[in-house]
Structure formats: structure tokens, C-alpha cells
Amino acid sequence: MASCEGKSCSTCEHRSKGTKDELLECKLSRIKHKIIVMSGKGGVGKSSVAVYIALALAKKGHRVGLMDIDLHGPSIPKMLGLHGLLRISKDQEILPHEYSPNLKVVSIESMLEDTDSAVIWRGPLKHGVIQQFISDCTWDDLDFLVVDCPPGTGDEPLSIARIIPDAKAVIVTTPQEVALADVRKSINFCKKVKLDIAGLVENMAGLYCPHCNEFIPIFRTGGGEKTAERMQIDFLGSLPFDPAVVVGGDQGRPILEDAESDSPFRKAVEALADAVVARFERNGATGAEESRAVH
Numbered sequence: 001m002a003s004c005e006g007k008s009c010s011t012c013e014h015r016s017k018g019t020k021d022e023l024l025e026c027k028l029s030r031i032k033h034k035i036i037v038m039s040g041k042g043g044v045g046k047s048s049v050a051v052y053i054a055l056a057l058a059k060k061g062h063r064v065g066l067m068d069i070d071l072h073g074p075s076i077p078k079m080l081g082l083h084g085l086l087r088i089s090k091d092q093e094i095l096p097h098e099y100s101p102n103l104k105v106v107s108i109e110s111m112l113e114d115t116d117s118a119v120i121w122r123g124p125l126k127h128g129v130i131q132q133f134i135s136d137c138t139w140d141d142l143d144f145l146v147v148d149c150p151p152g153t154g155d156e157p158l159s160i161a162r163i164i165p166d167a168k169a170v171i172v173t174t175p176q177e178v179a180l181a182d183v184r185k186s187i188n189f190c191k192k193v194k195l196d197i198a199g200l201v202e203n204m205a206g207l208y209c210p211h212c213n214e215f216i217p218i219f220r221t222g223g224g225e226k227t228a229e230r231m232q233i234d235f236l237g238s239l240p241f242d243p244a245v246v247v248g249g250d251q252g253r254p255i256l257e258d259a260e261s262d263s264p265f266r267k268a269v270e271a272l273a274d275a276v277v278a279r280f281e282r283n284g285a286t287g288a289e290e291s292r293a294v295h
């Protein structure tokens with residue numbers, strides 16, 4: 001079988017003659033770094049973290065794909081103000097939404113006629129949809145693929161860990177000590193499915209008062225860093241709570257788009273993207289090796 005060697009998979013022999021697995025392998029070989037964003041529990045801001053990491057990486061000049069596999073509650077198109085169904089090319093490839101020249105986005109929501117319809121699929125069917133998403137998408141060459149999973153350790157994270165064996169997990173948590181149990185659950189899941197861990201991100205870590213700029217640690221602070229240390233995984237960074245993130249998410253206009261903004265949230269997102277790049281380009285011990293040391 002001829003390899004793609006930089007040509008589009010839609011024209012290489014994998015599409016017409018290769019097996020599904022060959023096509024998938026071919027597509028994955030063209031994506032340098034794969035990030036799976038996950039969390040032990042819902043509502044910690046996992047999708048927002050996925051969106052802001054992807055946006056910040058794209059703004060720094062990396063070619064980024066953002067994939068929403070939260071099949072039961074996809075939120076990424078809404079957060080980015082993307083409307084309409086995904087188009088299918090004449091070669092039957094899925095054409096992602098082009099949010100910006102460096103950022104392409106696919107979501108299950110953009111494949112459904114009725115976006116309010118509840119998706120009731122069982123594990124094997126979900127696995128097939130996720131596999132097809134990756135192998136049938138025209139991603140071209142990417143520096144980063146950022147995958148947003150539903151909360152918990154169910155079918156979707158399991159499928160994606162199997163489909164993309166060289167991915168690394170970014171685990172999102174909030175600063176409270178009680179979040180520790182959920183982080184431990186995510187780490188155990190990664191160990192079980194042999195998914196490397198890139199590190200931990202703490203979200204909603206305090207609020208800067210919009211009037212006096214005083215820092216208010218709503219959910220306490222520093223819990224994420226302490227947790228990462230205790231679990232022997234990398235701490236990638238902390239994002240403050242910013243009411244503008246909620247408004248931006250609801251209006252489909254992420255706050256990084258505001259060129260004037262010099263907010264603590266924006267600076268924290270940029271630092272987080274730098275930490276992600278450093279983590280993925282660093283040689284040496286992998287997250288899995290580090291997390292294996294956790295008892």
C-alpha cells in the first residue's frame with residue numbers, strides 16, 4: 001500500500017483501497033501531538049479549557065484541530081459561535097468547520113439535523129462514530145489535535161484512548177480538596193488504559209474583583225498544584241474564574257478574540273498553552289511513567 005507521504009488521504013490509496021485501520025493510522029500519522037482533555041466530574045470547565053487551549057495554540061501559530069466527542073452534551077460549536085452542519089466532500093470526507101486559518105473544529109452536534117435531539121448510542125456504536133470522525137476528517141497536517149471528552153471515565157474516553165494510543169491526557173479540576181478524589185479516578189483510568197498524562201489544569205481558581213482587582217479565592221487556591229504534586233504528575237497551570245468567560249461562551253465569542261483584553265484569564269491561558277507546548281515537546285519521562293509511581 002502506498003503511503004500518503006504528505007499527500008491528502010483523500011487522494012492516497014488508503015482511502016480507496018486501504019482498510020479502515022490503515023486509513024486511521026495514516027490520518028493519525030499526520031497529527032504531531034494529540035491531547036485528550038478529561039475530568040473526573042462534570043461542570044469543572046473541561047470544554048472551556050479545551051477551547052481556550054486550542055485557541056491559544058492556534059494564535060501562537062500552531063495548526064490545531066479541535067474535536068468534540070462529548071456525544072451527549074456537545075458544547076464546543078456554541079462556545080465558538082459555529083453554526084450549520086459539517087460538509088461532506090465528494091470523496092466522502094468530513095470537512096471540519098474552519099474557525100480560523102489555524103483552527104479546525106468538528107463536533108457530533110454539527111452532524112445532527114436537530115441539535116436538541118438526545119443521542120442514545122451504545123458503546124460500540126459510539127466507538128465507531130469516534131473512529132470515523134478521526135479517519136474521515138480532512139484534518140491535513142496538524143501540530144495539535146485537542147479532543148474534548150465527556151466527564152467521567154465512560155465509553156468516549158475509553159474509545160479515544162484506544163483509537164489514539166499515543167495521545168496524552170490533560171486532566172481538568174477545580175481547586176477544592178474534594179476534587180482530589182475525582183482527579184485520582186481520572187489518573188487510575190489513564191493507568192488502566194495506558195494513556196499517558198500530560199498534566200493537570202486547575203480551573204476557576206479564584207476571581208479578580210472587576211471593581212478593585214482584589215483576588216478572591218472562591219474555591220480556595222493552590223489545590224490543583226498540591227494535588228498534582230501528590231499524584232506525581234505535571235501541573236500545567238491555573239485559570240482564574242472570569243465572568244466574561246461565561247458571557248463569551250454563551251455568545252459564541254471566546255474572550256481571546258477581544259484584542260484589547262489584557263485580563264488575568266487571558267494571560268493565564270497563554271501561559272497554559274506555553275506549558276502544554278513545553279510538555280509535549282519535552283523528552284524524557286512520560287505522564288504514564290510518572291503516574292505509575294502513584295500509589
Ligand SMILES: Nc1ncnc2c1ncn2[C@@H]1O[C@H](COP(=O)(O)OP(=O)(O)OP(=O)(O)O)[C@@H](O)[C@H]1O
Pocket residue numbers: 039041042043044045046047048049070073075150151203204205239240241242243244245246247249250
Ligand atoms: N475559568 C472560568 N471562568 C468563568 N466561567 C467558566 C470558566 N470555565 C468554565 N466556565 C463556565 O462554566 C460553565 C461550564 O463550563 P464547561 O461547559 O466548559 O464545563 P464542562 O466541565 O465541560 O461541563 P460538562 O460536564 O457539561 O462537560 C460554562 O458556563 C463556562 O462558560
